[in-house]
Amino acid sequence: MPFNEELSDDLSENEKILTKIFHNCGDFIVRPIQINGKPKMLMFYLEGLLDTKNLEIVLLKPLLFHGLPEGLGKITSLKQIIEQNLIPGSSFKTVSKLEELIEGVLKGELGIIVEGERNALLADFKGMEQRNVEEPATEATIRGPRDGFTETLRVNTSLIRRRIRSTRLKLEPMTIGELSRTDVAIAYIDGIAPESLLKEVRSRLSKIEIDGILDSEYLEEFIEDVPYTPFPQIQNTERPDIVTANLLEGKVAILVDNTPFVLIVPMTFWSGLQAVEDYYERFWYTSFIRFVRYVLFNTAMYLPSIYVALTTYHPKLIPTTLLISVAAAREGVPFPAIIEALIMEFVFEGLREAGIRLPKAVGSAVSIVGALVIGQAAVQAGIVSAPMVIVVATTGIASFAIPRYNLGTALRLVRFPMLILAGIFGLYGICIGFIALTIHLVNLRSFGVPYFTPVAPQIPSDLKDVLIRAPRWANKYGPFFTFGRNKQRVDSGQMPSPERGGTDQ
Incomplete structure (x- = not known):
């Protein structure tokens, strides 16, 4: 039948x-x-x-x-x-x-x-076992809410409802997966999220034909704009407050049953470098930390390549005293700098992966002790030089400062082509890689929004939340790239001052 x-x-x-x-x-x-x-x-x-x-x-x-x-x-x-x-x-x-x-x-x-x-x-007598609401392990914060999404869709939607108590918050249900019949919900705020964005999200999700959906990443691979790029075009998070903040900016969230990770579209390059504490600490501290984060991003991307290029092709650019120290340390090392760097980078990635796969009780200890023991033994054996160990360790520490894990993995992947270009062409290779990478990022789009927005194309009104974070009373308007217009979010005249709101004594 x-x-x-x-x-x-x-x-x-x-x-x-x-x-x-x-x-x-x-x-x-x-x-x-x-x-x-x-x-x-x-x-x-x-x-x-x-x-x-x-x-x-x-x-x-x-x-x-x-x-x-x-x-x-x-x-x-x-x-x-x-x-x-x-x-x-x-x-x-x-x-x-x-x-x-x-x-x-x-x-x-x-x-x-x-x-x-x-x-x-x-x-409805559902009684499935479910995990309690806990703090997300991947996005811990010093200050801010401690609750995180779970694997139950209705629990996740309720966490968003607690923060946006308005009938304008819409949750459109969908079912995807021929066998899994996975429940999916499209979350947005009516009147804020652009209709063109909603139409595109619905269209891309409705075209997915697959036997089963086990995680939101399954959907991510089907709906992203450019699949052949290491850079993420869709943001994922376990935090309800991050989803809520993005909904208020006119973005769209995609919630999937059986996973705590919620997708947010569109995503820009700059949102991948923003941490949750950026919006829970004072704007002075946040702006300084963002500057440090951007410096560390470039350190993680280019430091090994610059070291290889300078020691191999451009030693005259290194100060004499430092050059003598580096040359003395490299004496007896049998490999050229590029091979030395690739070996150390592969070893470091292996230690990081081992630390993730091992049980938590021993994972961190193995990665730290392993790095110390292997690095020291390699230097004493004359296989690698001490400066190279310092460079790779500094690069690894800098890469941990990237708030979004998927952007950090993209950074780790791009570092290897940069190393090879530096080993072949020196600083000219780094320049070629930088130009090619910039062209690639500028041409990327996330649901029609340029990846480098609001820097390229430049939107002056949105620059208040990119390199720095302006105080909330100065951020009067929502993002232009989602609203398509300067929609006011904060009323004027709220800058704190001794006179404002004062009382006579």
Whole structure:
């Protein structure tokens, strides 16, 4: 029987069809029920997805001991039971098609069929195990909210609702995945998010055809603008406050069931360098830390390449005293600087990966001790020089200052081509790599928004939250690249001063 056909009014026939569909499903439970000698009811669900204790208390005991409730008159159908609210429960709905019934059961709902009726009832008694709301491990903060998303979609949407208590917050449901039937929600604020952006998000998501969705990254690969680039074009986060802040700026969030990572579009290069503390600390400190972060970004990108280029092709650019020290340290090293740098970079990446894969109790210790022991042993053995160990260690520390992990991984990948260019062409190779990388980034787009916005193209009003963070009372308007206009967010005249709001003594 095709799934899109109507239900039969014959209870036994419906039971045979459902048993056949869920054949060899060990967690499928069917419970025929006789009530006061009246026609049977058929209850069925998937074990483990249902709160059976609540089901027995709320539904089974009243029906088995008291029969069908009489209500305001004679009860003749399930629809009448629902209309008169005669069965307690959080959510009930009637369905007439087999496909709707099966989909509800697979989502953890209780299915009920009564003899002689073509309509079935879906009752919400979901009781799946779920993780508690905890602080995100990947985005810890010194100051700010401590709650993070979980693997349950409705918990995640409620965390956003707690922060935006407005009917303008919209959550559009979708289902993606032929077999997984994963619930997806598109979150945005009506009147703030551009309609063109919403239309593009809906279009890209609706075109995805895949058997299953296990994480939001599955969607990310399908909807990004340019797949052949190491740089992320879609931001992901575990923090509800970051999602809320981006929604208020006119962006769109994509929430996926069974994963705590929420996607935010569009994304710019500069948002990948912004940390959550940037908006919870005073703007003076935040602006200074951003400057430090940009310096560390360039250090992680170019320091090994510059060292290789200077020691190999341009030693005259190094101060004499430093050059003598470097030459003395490199005496006896059998490899050229480029090979030495590649070996150390690969070893460092291996130690970092080992630290991630090992249990937390020993992972950090192994990575730190391993780096110290291997580095010291390599220098004493004359395989690598001490300056190269210092350069690689400094580069690694600088790369850890990147707030977004996916942007940090892109930085680690790009560093190797830069090293090779420096080893072949010297400083000219670094210049070639820098120009090629800049052209690539400027031409990237995220859902139609240039990746380097608001620097290229330059939008002066949006530069207040790029290299520095202006105080909130000075950031009067929302981002131009999402709003498409200077929409005011903060009223004028709120700059603090001794006179403003003062009282006479």
